[in-house]
Amino acid sequence: MESRIRCPNLIATLDRHLLPDGSPIPFRLLIEVYGVVTHWIPLLGDLRHYRPEWLSHDVVAGLSVAAVQIPTAIAYAHLAGFPPEAGLYASMLPLLVYALFGSSRRLILGPDAATCAMIAALLIPLAGDDQDAFLRLSAGLAIAAGIIMVLGGTARMGFIVNFFARPILIGFLNGIAISIIVGQLGKLVGIAVENHDVGPALLELLKRFGEFNGPSLLLGFATLAILILLKRFLPRAPGALLALLLAGMAVYALGARALGISLIGEVPSGLPDFALPQIGYQGVQSIIMGAVGLVIVSFTSGMLTARSFAARHGESIDADREMRAIGLANIASGFFGGFAVTGADSRTAVNDASGGKTQLVSVVAALSTAGVVVFFATPLSYLPITGLAAVLIFSAWSLLDLQAYRDLWGMARFEFWLALLTTLSVLAIGVLPGVVLAILLALVNVLIRIYRPEDCLLGQVPGIDGYNDLALSPNSSPVPGILIYRFEAPLLFFNAEHFKSRILSLVDRSDPKPRWLVLSAEGMSQLDSTGAQALRETYDALLERGVRLVVARPKLFMRRLGQAMRLGETIGNENIFFSIRSAVESIQRRESHSGEHEVPQLGPLDYLMREDVR
Incomplete structure (x- = not known):
């Protein structure tokens, strides 16, 4: 927008010095086109004012983000039921697209715990055990959600971010965190839990206590301990990468098969190809409402992360532009082997802590991830599933905010019950129904306050x-x-x-x-x-x-x-x-x-x- 503000002065200069005959139409057109392009692609505007000393900060921050992103992307893909390469694909092209179109200089896009849990909840009942159908539906879901966001951002619908009141967000994230932790306990101890709901899954774990795999349990807790110690003493280190690297070296040296420890298996080498998901008209019908819910959840989550980090640096975020940018990133992810993505708070925090200055950080992180996929895919196959479960449990634990319930109880009892009901709804009836119920209750509360105002x-x-x-x-x-x-x-x-x-x-x-x-x-x-x-x-x-x-x-x-x-x-x-x-x-x-x-x-x-x- 800055370029558009300066256009009149530039046109006047051209009129006086370059075009004395008074016919500056081509230059006017060029300037207007440039203003439109920089409005839609903010990175070009940033590059106009880019300082050479920023490059080292952006490169270091990009490599740091990639170090955190690679293991967490594989873990989140595993959480949603995707093959590991899908998480890596979702961490490459979407970052490049967002780097071009996003208004935030700090936000890093990628797989997210809440989004992945929601994808699994929406698509597993539709696809069943058919992995190919699951991948096609997930690609279609990402594209549909992306199209909705692009249209919504163009129509200035970014205000939907305000529908997630703080109690709803607290309850939603706590519900997601609990469901992730419970869902990964079986993988942590080396057994395949058949139930996906929290209560039945816990009961199944108790009944199958004697089937726990000792080496898997030991390796999982060791990985969890490493993550906790690194967070405590080396908070800026890529904890997930180091913990999984040590776990992979351990199973490689000791022999995973002899210990009965499951590995993620072969990771295909190479970059993803363009593919149009063949889901048919009925497939579109089955995912469209889920896509709307995913838009609300993923866009709100990404915007909250973007706004919180922008506020630290006195920057502003354009919600409509962010909606378009995240939508375009999701479309790219769906067409090139990935799944729905959103703003990732952990990777954004790494970027901020590493001193990243512009969205070139996302470009470096995406290219680094692509390099790992092309040249180092074989070592990734030795990552133990129990180690990935430990990473997910550790990440989910950081989402838990039990103190917030106590704060809400002291401030507003209705908001406390709203947060608690959101958590219980997410756990009992599912992610999307639980969130919809909480939003409806919040709107009813607003109407009640207007009906019986102070x-x-x-x-x-x-x-x-x-x-x-x-x-x-x-x-x-x-x-x-x-x-x-x-x-x-x-x-x-x-x-x-x-x-x-x-x-x-x-x-x-x-x-x-x-x-x-x-x-x-x-x-x-x-x-x-x-x-x-x-x-x-x-x-x-x-x-x-x-x-x-x-x-x-x-x-x-x-x-x-x-x-x-x-x-x-x-x-x-x-x-x-x-x-x-x-x-x-x-x-x-x-x-x-x-x-x-x-x-x-x-x-x-x-x-x-x-x-x-x-």
């Missing part, structure tokens, strides 16, 4: 100027004879009746009975025809009780609806004021001159209703 009575609070919430101090006092009420929500069709009944209830319970009710409308940010009608009915009901209604601080929308609904005629234009203070002073002045003729002053609604006001 409100308060205002009065004089010691030490505070104006009229404030009486609950702020036990020494607060209402204005004698006047009830000042503030409604903290839009007045719409689904809370209009609550608004009316709430005001009448407060009036009926007041002792002594008020003679006036001042409605502070500053919190009523919206009003529809039902709300306007409720306001008229409230006015009539108050008159029957001998109470006059006065409105203070109305919004400008009252001009539009007030004129159509004749609110000025009903309430009285002289009973509508720009401030609570002026409303109270007018009431007190009227009562002090009761029995005398008072000339009504021009109220705000009079002004708003005037035809010459625009």
Whole structure:
């Protein structure tokens, strides 16, 4: 976008110095094309301002990311049921695509625990034991999710990231972490667990305790211990790579077959080929809803990672551009042997800690991964499955945030129960249904809060100027004879009746009975025809009780609806004021001159209703 901002000055320079005949159309076109290209491909804009001293930082960060990425990509592929090369393929071309189109200088894309767990939950019931069908469906799922994201980003739908409230994210990640840990326990101890659900899987492990493979268990716990020690004493070291390297050397030296330890097996050497997944129309139908859910989960996860690291460096993230970039990366992954990817927090953290400056880090990481696939595929075949299980358990453990439940309990009980219910739903009914249920509950909570919003009575609070919430101090006092009420929500069709009944209830319970009710409308940010009608009915009901209604601080929308609904005629234009203070002073002045003729002053609604006001 910077290039587009500077375009007018550049065009003026061309007009004055290069094109005295006044025909700069080709140059204008070139500049406009360049502005569009740099808008869609931010890396080109970064390269314009690239500093030579950044190159060493980007290369070191890229190699560090690759060192972490290679073993974790294989582990996450194993988690979702893919062959190891699929995880490596998903860590190459998608990174290059995102490096071109992404707006974040820090984010690293790749396989992710939550995304892989969701892919497995969505596709295993559809593919069954057919590995080829599973791979085709996963490629189709990645492409479908990518197309949805590209279209959504173009249509400026990046705001969906806000649908994942913090309690939902906490509950979702904790549920994913628990399901991953339980799902990898069988591989850690060397047995194939038949049940995939958390409860049945734990029961099966207990029943098959005698079948545990001792060497696998020992190697798995040793790998886990190495990961913990490296995290504790060498936090910047590529722990997964070093731990799996030691585990692979151990099984190679001791003999995996003699020990009964399972290996990942042969990893094909070479780069992936372009392939169009043949899933048919029914296949598309079967994955399309899963693709929508995957978009919500993967895009939200990636955006949260991107925003958190951008905030550390005072950078901004364009959600719509990110949506397009992640979508294009997923399309590339689906067409070239991979699966759905998203922002990877662990690899992004490695990039940030290593001092990466631009998305050239992703380019170096992708090329390094490709080099390993081409030249070092054979050593990868000696990686033990129990070691991969240890890496996944360690990664999943870092996702657990049990302290967050305690914090939510102290802040907001509903959010605590929402987070806990999300976790239980993910574990009990699956990833996508659990997340959808949690989002629906959060939306219902929003509607409930609008249906029964916060409100308060205002009065004089010691030490505070104006009229404030009486609950702020036990020494607060209402204005004698006047009830000042503030409604903290839009007045719409689904809370209009609550608004009316709430005001009448407060009036009926007041002792002594008020003679006036001042409605502070500053919190009523919206009003529809039902709300306007409720306001008229409230006015009539108050008159029957001998109470006059006065409105203070109305919004400008009252001009539009007030004129159509004749609110000025009903309430009285002289009973509508720009401030609570002026409303109270007018009431007190009227009562002090009761029995005398008072000339009504021009109220705000009079002004708003005037035809010459625009």
